[in-house]
């Protein structure tokens with residue numbers, strides 16, 4: 001009902017996929033497809049593909065994002081990349097707090113908050129990921145978990161900075177598993193996130209916030225998910241690696 005107040009954004013999350021020549025080929029295939037999209041189009045790619053992606057998408061409607069960044073500006077953090085470094089390369093978006101970072105790399109709500117604030121301070125748009133594990137859903141604590149993740153992620157983020165935030169609701173049990181949340185389940189949690197944000201800021205701020213669904217979104221289920229009143233696009237893993245599949249999702253989000 002308030003969908004007109006915000007932009008639907010489809011963001012690809014390539015994860016640890018695509019060599020440089022493969023990235024080049026996929027982006028070239030994607031360009032004419034993305035051109036027709038009325039929604040926001042973002043591709044989040046591995047660090048090694050950022051420069052290639054920024055160069056190849058210059059002057060197009062495709063925005064480039066990274067998949068993580070560190071919260072310090074510089075220093076002795078072997079293996080990490082700062083938000084300023086991303087900005088310097090021409091990156092406009094960054095994913096923070098993806099469940100794979102939380103599960104495999106010790107990311108916590110607190111580090112998600114630090115990274116979110118650092119990325120916003122550097123002038124990046126941030127896609128903050130939240131979502132419950134399967135046992136949390138089964139125990140009936142999805143709402144508490146997701147509300148808590150949202151609140152901690154946004155601690156110290158100003159209303160002005162919130163304009164550069166997208167929240168991606170990604171139930172962990174639906175990521176890369178082929179299991180999708182039903183359209184109703186997805187909408188229910190996206191709506192809870194919006195209500196949580198309305199309490200932290202204002203209803204108008206919450207209405208303007210893009211809230212994506214992610215987790216096995218594909219050409220078959222996208223239209224139903226994206227038609228939900230509180231689902232404003234998607235964060236797409238597997239289906240972002242094929243230009244035609246990604247194109248179907250862009251079309252579904254462009255209505």
Ligand code: PGA
Nearest residue numbers: 175176215216236237238
């Ligand atoms: P998937 O991944 O679409 O492959 O489930 C989504 C994500 O991890 O962002």
